[in-house]
Amino acid sequence: MRIISGLYKSRKIIAPKNLPVRPTTDMAKESLFNIINNLYYFDDISVLDLFAGTGNISYEFASRGTEQITSIDQDFGCVKFINKTTEMFEMPIQTIKSDVFKFLEKTSLQSNIIFADPPYNFTDEQFEKIPELIFKNNLLLDDGLLIVEHSKHTDLSKLENFSYSKSYGGNMFSFFETT
Numbered sequence: 001m002r003i004i005s006g007l008y009k010s011r012k013i014i015a016p017k018n019l020p021v022r023p024t025t026d027m028a029k030e031s032l033f034n035i036i037n038n039l040y041y042f043d044d045i046s047v048l049d050l051f052a053g054t055g056n057i058s059y060e061f062a063s064r065g066t067e068q069i070t071s072i073d074q075d076f077g078c079v080k081f082i083n084k085t086t087e088m089f090e091m092p093i094q095t096i097k098s099d100v101f102k103f104l105e106k107t108s109l110q111s112n113i114i115f116a117d118p119p120y121n122f123t124d125e126q127f128e129k130i131p132e133l134i135f136k137n138n139l140l141l142d143d144g145l146l147i148v149e150h151s152k153h154t155d156l157s158k159l160e161n162f163s164y165s166k167s168y169g170g171n172m173f174s175f176f177e178t179t
Helices: 026-037 056-063 076-089 100-106 124-136
Strands: 046-050 068-073 093-097 111-116 140-151 162-168 171-177
Touching: 026 056, 026 140, 026 162, 026 171, 046 056, 046 100, 056 068, 056 076, 056 093, 068 076, 068 100, 076 093, 100 124, 124 140, 124 171
Parallel strands: 046 068, 046 111, 068 093, 111 140
Antiparallel strands: 140 171, 162 171
């Protein structure tokens, strides 16, 4: 994977092959960040990266100047890799090793952007639980955005607070906003 833009533009980050991840493709990531760039100033926002995996999305936010980034993953290897990369590049990323659903049930951490990239083989109920917990627990700041990455075979458009979705190859991003 590579960082698309910002301070660490074009830097390649090679994750260990044994991590249980499916990183967002460069094409999809670039398109997503073009959308975000038109909505926010990166140095003025806070980000919560759920199911962080390799940290791919967190690194992109850090490279573009975001200073408040929290990455959540339940896999020790993923958290260890994000910590190692964060230290190497001196990025402002805080990691928490936790089951995402348990974290969302207990946290009061509010963010401007919450990005969730759960496993594509999640059930509809598991996908639905992500926005449900985020909005029930008021985790998005005013004018905040929840972005859920999923396959084109998953439809989240009927969920409360759904705004729109964008498709990039086999990847889809569903956007949710406070009403």
